[in-house]
Amino acid sequence: MTRETGTARVADATDAIDATDATDTTDTTGRTGVPGVPGVPGVPGGGTPFPLDLWSEAVYSRRSIPATLATGDYAPEEPGAHSGSGTPPAGPRFPLDPPPLRLEPAAHASRGLADPSVLAALFHYSFGLMQHDLTPGGWPLHRAVASARCLYPSELYLVSPGADNQRADVHRFDPLRHQLALVRAAVDGCRPDPSAGPGTSRFLVITSRHARTARLYGGYAPRLCAQEAGMLLGAVHLVAAALGLRTRTGLDRATLLALTDGWLESGAEHPMAYLEVGPGAEHHDWVPADLAGALRARQSGAALFDPQPVAAPRAMLDELGTVLAHAPFADLSCHLYLSRVTGLPAGRYLLAGGRLRLVRAGDVVPEVERIGQTEGRVSMNFRAVSFTAYLSVPRDAAVAEHGADAFRRLHLVAGAAAHLLSVVAARHGHSARVHNGYEAATAERLLGLTGSGETVLFQIAVGTSGPDAGFRLPVVF
Numbered sequence: 001m002t003r004e005t006g007t008a009r010v011a012d013a014t015d016a017i018d019a020t021d022a023t024d025t026t027d028t029t030g031r032t033g034v035p036g037v038p039g040v041p042g043v044p045g046g047g048t049p050f051p052l053d054l055w056s057e058a059v060y061s062r063r064s065i066p067a068t069l070a071t072g073d074y075a076p077e078e079p080g081a082h083s084g085s086g087t088p089p090a091g092p093r094f095p096l097d098p099p100p101l102r103l104e105p106a107a108h109a110s111r112g113l114a115d116p117s118v119l120a121a122l123f124h125y126s127f128g129l130m131q132h133d134l135t136p137g138g139w140p141l142h143r144a145v146a147s148a149r150c151l152y153p154s155e156l157y158l159v160s161p162g163a164d165n166q167r168a169d170v171h172r173f174d175p176l177r178h179q180l181a182l183v184r185a186a187v188d189g190c191r192p193d194p195s196a197g198p199g200t201s202r203f204l205v206i207t208s209r210h211a212r213t214a215r216l217y218g219g220y221a222p223r224l225c226a227q228e229a230g231m232l233l234g235a236v237h238l239v240a241a242a243l244g245l246r247t248r249t250g251l252d253r254a255t256l257l258a259l260t261d262g263w264l265e266s267g268a269e270h271p272m273a274y275l276e277v278g279p280g281a282e283h284h285d286w287v288p289a290d291l292a293g294a295l296r297a298r299q300s301g302a303a304l305f306d307p308q309p310v311a312a313p314r315a316m317l318d319e320l321g322t323v324l325a326h327a328p329f330a331d332l333s334c335h336l337y338l339s340r341v342t343g344l345p346a347g348r349y350l351l352a353g354g355r356l357r358l359v360r361a362g363d364v365v366p367e368v369e370r371i372g373q374t375e376g377r378v379s380m381n382f383r384a385v386s387f388t389a390y391l392s393v394p395r396d397a398a399v400a401e402h403g404a405d406a407f408r409r410l411h412l413v414a415g416a417a418a419h420l421l422s423v424v425a426a427r428h429g430h431s432a433r434v435h436n437g438y439e440a441a442t443a444e445r446l447l448g449l450t451g452s453g454e455t456v457l458f459q460i461a462v463g464t465s466g467p468d469a470g471f472r473l474p475v476v477f
């Protein structure tokens, strides 16, 4: 398992994961280069969809949210914005195997994603369609990862580098049909089967179609898209680990641009993240038990988050500590305001290195209600939750080092952890609600982060589902 906090490394050869010590987490060489993907080194930075003023417009304030959001009307289109929301590729389609009921280390781990059942499980449990909500007027389709108003701007691709310097085959996941669709073949006119070929390592690549979210959220969309991309990266990493695969995560922008070179829908789709997945036989004892069941049950609660005031078990917090200690990126802090957790006094805690430390005991509601506000109103019923989490990241240092790209990178770091938290909550019958109705500056002040250069990127409330969480049926492929 590979984790890192800095520059990513991409393997020298397509099967490099097999050959290296998979527990080696960091690479300091800063080398970039993707086998089978030409034009790699020195990819120019290019324009970023995350200008520096997004921090002030979409994190420290919500000024970029258009007034039309309240009425559910479409926001006026951004000048020069791409309106395409992404029609499925017209190329050949490859139905995936039915996803297994349980997620467990693959019987033939050396085949990696060349095993059709592993391929199907990885896509389905990372980003597949999980539940159909029959509530009238609700959002009917729910996937393995949360998405603001179920708009799902992310796309998930399989990039299979060819031998030598051949370009890569690229397939896109179609969750609605549980299929992969060919986007680009290494050899023109070929019809590469995504699970054919040797058990070498492949890349899972995440992109984002901002237009899907911008139709409601206007200029606020890049923030939501970056959050979701991070959550999806956490999802792929978790499911790959449950399948016993070896993974290597990275944040490096040049590598990402190289992996997406030549096949992205220009102007419409932004490259966000990648994860190298290789064959192997690893036992990840940190992966929660019955992960498939938890992912099928995962949900964000009712439209207004107003759970039953029921205590969460202490085991949920222990498990959260273990899982977050194996998150793809370590450079974040998890602050917890505990209201009702069996055996633990109410108070503010810090979860770091797998250990929970009490910072201040006492009623947390007044502080959380000051942080968790949307235009002066309390965003959720924090009086009934089990706990509320705030994820902070070292913003000043990242901006100093990476400039505008710090926005993408830090949202990947925090988003991956946010998804892990939602899965652990689901394992214990709780909902986890990501909610952007919070004051980032107030959060920093009350969490004691002022002057530290850290910024809070996620607020997540955890509680029972409550009586109004809708009527959802499982989706079966």
Ligand SMILES: Cc1cc2nc3c(=O)[nH]c(=O)nc-3n(C[C@H](O)[C@H](O)[C@H](O)COP(=O)(O)O)c2cc1C
Pocket (backbone or CB within 6 Å): 139, 142, 143, 145, 146, 147, 148, 149, 150, 224, 227, 228, 298, 299, 300, 301, 303, 433, 434, 435, 436, 437
């Ligand atoms: C990045 C992100 C931001 C969100 N922001 C809000 C929010 O500000 N307010 C809110 O009520 N729900 C918010 N949500 C919750 C989504 O609306 C919810 O995840 C979606 O309805 C999907 O439901 P499910 O997770 O149960 O499948 C957010 C979710 C995500 C992923």
